[in-house]
Amino acid sequence: MSGAGDLVERVAFDQRDVADDGFGNRVESWSQRLTCYAGFTALRGGEGVIAGRLEGRQPIIVRVRAWSTTRQIGADWRMRDLRAGDWAADSSGSYWSGPVYAVRSVIPTPDRQWLDVMVESGVAA
Template sequence: MKITDLDHVCSLQERVEADDGYGNKRGDFQEVFRDWGGFRFLRGGEGVIESRLASKQPAILTLRSTAQAKTIAPHWRVVAGGRAYEVKEQPRPTDDRMFLEILVEAVPIGG
């Protein structure tokens, strides 16, 4: 992976629950930070094909390894290029420890 492969501005968002004024909790996403990221869309494999048939596109998001990026958790989402992606796992460092890789899955922007 090269830094030039990070070609998408990514909004990293965390789900925050707030009171709606009527005693109900409502979850909404708030941006925590922005960074450049690169997507590698997965192909093949039974699980990947099953997800694609269900209109979900799994991908690996690569970000620079920073203190902020290491706080990303599965209840977060990423918005990039007009698409939203659910974070499916904790970030994993690459072998050279310069980048983090995160399994994400495309979802509807309101999802």
């Protein structure tokens, strides 16, 4: 992946929010912080990757353009694939119907134009 033409996926990054419910309890929720175009590269080799697949986890490298907002992405965030899901509602409230990925690491490329975000599906975000 070398250029902006390779960014064909649309993703959203969410940050965990913690608030007081007024009764002394902590209430956790997710707030969308940014949306952007991205390119996906599934990791294929290595013992850890293969072992993770056997457990239902799939690590993916997501490349996004490095700018002030994307540089705020942290390892405690989550990512949603906007082309593969939508918000749905049931009796318990609204939820994301598509895949959700836990962000594991954010590494800038040597030229500092891109960020490689390692995400993992199949784990609690």
